Amino acid sequence: MHRLFAYASVVDQREISRAMNDIEGKITTNDEVAPGYYLLKVKLSRPMDPFVPGQFVMIRVPDRDVFLRRPFSIYDYHRPVLSLLYKVVGKGTEILSKTGKNEKVSVLCPLGKGFYLQKRQEYVILSGGIGIAGVHALIRRLGTRSSVFFGCAAKKELALIKEIDTLPVSVSTLDGSYGFHGTVVDLLSEHLTTLREKDIEIFACGPAAMLKALRRILEKDKTPCQVLLEERMACGLGLCFGCVTKTVDEAEPYKRVCKEGPVFDLWEVCL
Amino acid sequence: MHRLFAYASVVDQREISRAMNDIEGKITTNDEVAPGYYLLKVKLSRPMDPFVPGQFVMIRVPDRDVFLRRPFSIYDYHRPVLSLLYKVVGKGTEILSKTGKNEKVSVLCPLGKGFYLQKRQEYVILSGGIGIAGVHALIRRLGTRSSVFFGCAAKKELALIKEIDTLPVSVSTLDGSYGFHGTVVDLLSEHLTTLREKDIEIFACGPAAMLKALRRILEKDKTPCQVLLEERMACGLGLCFGCVTKTVDEAEPYKRVCKEGPVFDLWEVCL
Amino acid sequence: MGSLSIKLFGKTLRNPVMNASGTLGYGREIEPLWGVETLGAYVTKGLSLNPHHGNPTPRVWEEQRGLINSIGLQNVGVDRFFDQYFPLFQEKKTPIIVNFFGFTEEEYIACAEKIRPHRLIIALEMNLSCPNVKQGGISFGKDPDLVHDIVMAVKRVTKIPVIAKLTPEVKNLKEIAQGAYEAGVDGFTLLNTIPAMVVDVEKRTIPIRGGLSGPALKPVALKAVYEISTSFPVPVIGAGGIMDHTDALSFLLAGAKALQVGTATFIDPYTIPKIVKGLEEYLKRCRCPSIGAIVGAARG
Amino acid sequence: MGSLSIKLFGKTLRNPVMNASGTLGYGREIEPLWGVETLGAYVTKGLSLNPHHGNPTPRVWEEQRGLINSIGLQNVGVDRFFDQYFPLFQEKKTPIIVNFFGFTEEEYIACAEKIRPHRLIIALEMNLSCPNVKQGGISFGKDPDLVHDIVMAVKRVTKIPVIAKLTPEVKNLKEIAQGAYEAGVDGFTLLNTIPAMVVDVEKRTIPIRGGLSGPALKPVALKAVYEISTSFPVPVIGAGGIMDHTDALSFLLAGAKALQVGTATFIDPYTIPKIVKGLEEYLKRCRCPSIGAIVGAARG
Numbered sequence A, B: 001m002h003r004l005f006a007y008a009s010v011v012d013q014r015e016i017s018r019a020m021n022d023i024e025g026k027i028t029t030n031d032e033v034a035p036g037y038y039l040l041k042v043k044l045s046r047p048m049d050p051f052v053p054g055q056f057v058m059i060r061v062p063d064r065d066v067f068l069r070r071p072f073s074i075y076d077y078h079r080p081v082l083s084l085l086y087k088v089v090g091k092g093t094e095i096l097s098k099t100g101k102n103e104k105v106s107v108l109c110p111l112g113k114g115f116y117l118q119k120r121q122e123y124v125i126l127s128g129g130i131g132i133a134g135v136h137a138l139i140r141r142l143g144t145r146s147s148v149f150f151g152c153a154a155k156k157e158l159a160l161i162k163e164i165d166t167l168p169v170s171v172s173t174l175d176g177s178y179g180f181h182g183t184v185v186d187l188l189s190e191h192l193t194t195l196r197e198k199d200i201e202i203f204a205c206g207p208a209a210m211l212k213a214l215r216r217i218l219e220k221d222k223t224p225c226q227v228l229l230e231e232r233m234a235c236g237l238g239l240c241f242g243c244v245t246k247t248v249d250e251a252e253p254y255k256r257v258c259k260e261g262p263v264f265d266l267w268e269v270c271l
Numbered sequence C, D: 001m002g003s004l005s006i007k008l009f010g011k012t013l014r015n016p017v018m019n020a021s022g023t024l025g026y027g028r029e030i031e032p033l034w035g036v037e038t039l040g041a042y043v044t045k046g047l048s049l050n051p052h053h054g055n056p057t058p059r060v061w062e063e064q065r066g067l068i069n070s071i072g073l074q075n076v077g078v079d080r081f082f083d084q085y086f087p088l089f090q091e092k093k094t095p096i097i098v099n100f101f102g103f104t105e106e107e108y109i110a111c112a113e114k115i116r117p118h119r120l121i122i123a124l125e126m127n128l129s130c131p132n133v134k135q136g137g138i139s140f141g142k143d144p145d146l147v148h149d150i151v152m153a154v155k156r157v158t159k160i161p162v163i164a165k166l167t168p169e170v171k172n173l174k175e176i177a178q179g180a181y182e183a184g185v186d187g188f189t190l191l192n193t194i195p196a197m198v199v200d201v202e203k204r205t206i207p208i209r210g211g212l213s214g215p216a217l218k219p220v221a222l223k224a225v226y227e228i229s230t231s232f233p234v235p236v237i238g239a240g241g242i243m244d245h246t247d248a249l250s251f252l253l254a255g256a257k258a259l260q261v262g263t264a265t266f267i268d269p270y271t272i273p274k275i276v277k278g279l280e281e282y283l284k285r286c287r288c289p290s291i292g293a294i295v296g297a298a299r300g
């Protein structure tokens, strides 16, 4: 484990965040991999500092119509190419999806606190829809040490896990067009009894409804679980306090997703 | 004369302004013809209505950094290609100068009131610097019926009159690097006695200082003279009253350059 | 298909889209491009008892997503407007709202008195951003008592419904609106421009001081529309940075019954007809029976 | 080469560029990118007597060339700030301006009292945009008398120079400033954000109501700086939409002695060091001996 997660386990988080940089990059590909989902590859002009899966970047969409940067998880990184997987949901992602090859972008990276790995017998990775982008780097690093569950609306979104097709992935679709018919949390709960026999930890990323359902099925046992949260951000650097999520800390309930997160202990946040 | 100026002399001005349109166009060339001066050619998607020399267009620079359209004189028009000659003076023209071939632009045209031609024995056309853009179409239409005077800072700006080199042009340069050494008004005043022997009318376009000097030398005789004025514009259509110039009309001194102008009788404006 | 028509002050307008005062000249200037009958109502350029010459140039300046103007209320005066420019609206049966102003209470009153009721005049819009020369030049619209008194005085001399057009530069917009409401105002137009200024860094000068309009104003105007439309039972007309039919919908959803489009027309003179078309298509898409049904719908 | 250093309240600052309150966290968050010692002075996040949790999300929303925020003044309280975050500024010998607020006069006073003079604390910046809970929630900064009294009360309990940070949503900024001036204020910061709102047209909701900052605010802030700096003999610090060194120059030329940069940092976190560099180059280009020499130069 130590080798895989040198930064999260050895280096103190404050040191990690010291290593952020604003790096110029050039778009090399920006392809629609599934309907409404794009894989963006950016060739960075200088190497990004080591990152922890779950960390994210703030990217400046090269268009004056977009005022703020937008946060995206580090999907993959092979020096000097940074990959982001994104879904078109609004103006920024719409414009980004139309941005051509060779356009220049600025990428502030790597940001936030990624997944923290303790020694466990088994890891379970759960994601729904575009949530796969937040755990993809983790899946790649953990390889066969983890069980991967992925839920999506329909078969056509399976393209999102094409890059991890060397690993076994349990799939659910809402319309039953592939794999388990239902939500990914329903699917997980079917395996939970078996999984619980081991000392496991769950890593999850997906829509709020998925995280809430997950919480419900884990509530009784308070299974260790880390979740990657999303919030609207202005700075991504902890400067504005715009991106908070409520936690159980009564003294200071609102924590910054970009700074104290985006990965939080499920049992410390109020979903 | 009637044939050349069918619109100005036969059609009432209100009718002319009825013929304006917002036309999409594509940039075909945008070349630097002299240092800081560009000749822009736009292929219009439909023909522009007949225009009178001195009329102008409002062009939308295809960049979100530029909020308002910018006014430019109709330099030339050969269906379906509209030519504008412009000087880089600020943000809008700067960005325009960097706009590439094939970019789409909207052109509201033709606008304003052009030069009005009465029968005269001779016409005198005077322009300074980029003022040539405002009288170029007039020079082309009048051909040898006019005497053309052009003043500029230095020899390198002679490229601005290259397109009329089949006609005799009297040139002055401020630095004496070509032609008469001095201002174009000084040059004109040397010829004025001879010219005044005929029934002449002067058409002028250039910087405020030039027009003021011109006024001084014509003051005594009140020689007929039309001037093309420039003002910051928001709409170019007479909607905002932003582009006014002061006239001798006491009841309503401020007239709109875009509507009642841009061509005014020199003796009716207060320069 | 849903209907765009709305009822305003008892009159039926074909749609809720108007020009903002001072941004469509005297109306006829737009005729070469589209007819004034496209408008729900034409709002006149600000008129006064006597003609006004206005300010020297520069009168307009480009800002980031905004415009600063200092036209200085140039206009031909209320009499000449009716002699010279009103016939177009009669000919085209286009309702009008008469925007007017004064520099003293007497001027407001005298101007309002001159405007005789006419079936096409649906309201008088009082521009309250004008400096009150008798009170040290601070504008009428900044003081609830001044607003109360002037609205009351105008209501007394006219039978035509009266709209108060408010300035954003106030301590408490609701208090101002309350002043107008208690004086019997029939509606509000929100907002007028915000005072602003430009510095020319190269020349080290201040080329213009004037009012800021355009998209920069939109979120401020939306808040005003929301606040006033939830507080008073009279119609609110929204204005400030409306550039397209989505912006127009924002204002309607926030509580505006009708809209005014200003600066956008300078950039694309077809903005108004495009917004009318966009709203029509929106009603169709949402299977909404009438535009009135969405007014205030975002307020929950 | 010209000098960027300025004198403010008797202290020398290395340059006139500060962050705007609430836009550079507690200071240490920017350290991975550049050191706080780059700043002329660090302006603290708004602090209060007791910690504040702030508002639920969404707290930030993008507008056209602007940002709307509704952070709700989340902060750790003045005590914890000095325990936990002040040491960084001591270590780096970076002057600070303490921005603070309260919801009652007593809170302002108690908070100011807690801040003991320190050679690095060059001023207290009173955020006067806060709602006064004892007076129906209207903010302190909107009433000249309230401003006068609260500034006076704070001046009475502290020896540190006091800056009044004003809100643009007032009837007459000069009158407000006059209230503060008569109470002995030592300077002004202009402006705070303008109240604004967003409508989500798709969802038909109002996702956020908050304060508008960024370029949209710039021409309004410039006017305020001009107006107040020409009317009162105390320093004015300009803020509102400063994105680059040209914007910074606009504010200096309009009369600001120093500057605060907020929203721009979110888009490019290097904006502040870039502005410092840009101003240095400007002085060189203009052969200007010191930045102080251009303050107010556009006012003629």
Ligand SMILES: Cc1cc2nc3c(=O)[nH]c(=O)nc-3n(C[C@H](O)[C@H](O)[C@H](O)COP(=O)(O)OP(=O)(O)OC[C@H]3O[C@@H](n4cnc5c(N)ncnc54)[C@H](O)[C@@H]3O)c2cc1C
Pocket (backbone or CB within 6 Å): A056, A070, A071, A072, A073, A074, A084, A085, A086, A087, A088, A089, A090, A091, A092, A093, A094, A130, A133, A134, A229, A230, A231, A232, A233, A257, A262
């Ligand atoms: C740490 C983090 C990592 C993320 N990783 C990814 C990723 O790898 N791939 C991906 O597609 N998306 C990711 N997101 C979400 C992504 O940032 C938003 O979808 C994007 O900013 C929307 O921008 P827009 O301009 O298209 O939408 P807008 O027009 O701004 O908003 C449209 C919709 O998007 C939602 N939205 C806006 N901003 C955010 C945000 N910051 N977080 C969540 N929802 C938002 C709004 O609620 C709204 O419904 C991540 C967000 C965070 C905070």
Ligand SMILES: Cc1cc2nc3c(=O)[nH]c(=O)nc-3n(C[C@H](O)[C@H](O)[C@H](O)COP(=O)(O)OP(=O)(O)OC[C@H]3O[C@@H](n4cnc5c(N)ncnc54)[C@H](O)[C@@H]3O)c2cc1C
Pocket (backbone or CB within 6 Å): B056, B070, B071, B072, B073, B074, B084, B085, B086, B087, B088, B089, B090, B091, B092, B093, B094, B130, B133, B134, B229, B230, B231, B232, B233, B257, B262
């Ligand atoms: C009827 C008319 C015809 C014109 N024809 C031509 C032409 O054929 N070729 C050409 O190069 N220019 C012409 N101009 C001037 C041209 O419109 C301006 O140079 C241009 O708008 C400047 O835009 P900008 O964004 O580059 O400058 P800005 O950044 O807006 O301003 C920079 C400088 O340009 C001046 N300026 C800005 N707008 C105008 C304006 N509307 N008129 C005059 N000066 C202005 C300002 O005073 C300032 O000094 C014409 C102007 C008018 C009104």
Ligand SMILES: Cc1cc2nc3c(=O)[nH]c(=O)nc-3n(C[C@H](O)[C@H](O)[C@H](O)COP(=O)(O)O)c2cc1C
Pocket (backbone or CB within 6 Å): B240, B241, B242, C020, C021, C022, C023, C045, C046, C047, C067, C069, C071, C073, C099, C127, C165, C191, C192, C193, C213, C214, C215, C217, C239, C240, C241, C242, C260, C261, C262, C263, C264
């Ligand atoms: C050039 C110009 C002239 C204006 N003249 C007037 C006027 O005479 N009376 C008035 O009440 N408002 C006037 N306004 C304000 C507008 O009617 C409108 O309230 C404001 O511009 C906001 O709308 P917009 O952002 O769509 O332009 C004027 C605005 C502009 C830009």
Ligand SMILES: Cc1cc2nc3c(=O)[nH]c(=O)nc-3n(C[C@H](O)[C@H](O)[C@H](O)COP(=O)(O)O)c2cc1C
Pocket (backbone or CB within 6 Å): A240, A241, A242, D020, D021, D022, D023, D045, D046, D047, D067, D069, D071, D073, D099, D127, D165, D191, D192, D193, D213, D214, D215, D217, D239, D240, D241, D242, D260, D261, D262, D263, D264
């Ligand atoms: C996220 C955010 C938080 C802010 N918090 C405060 C604050 O706590 N106290 C205060 O006086 N101003 C606060 N402001 C206002 C700024 O200090 C500044 O006055 C305003 O944003 C204008 O500057 P700008 O356009 O450069 O951002 C805040 C602004 C933003 C955007």
Ligand code: FES
Pocket (backbone or CB within 6 Å): A232, A233, A234, A235, A236, A237, A238, A239, A240, A241, A242, A243, A244, A256, A257, A258, A259
């Ligand atoms: S986005 Fe600014 S603090 Fe998180």
Ligand code: FES
Pocket (backbone or CB within 6 Å): B232, B233, B234, B235, B236, B237, B238, B239, B240, B241, B242, B243, B244, B256, B257, B258, B259
């Ligand atoms: S530019 Fe609007 S009236 Fe001339």
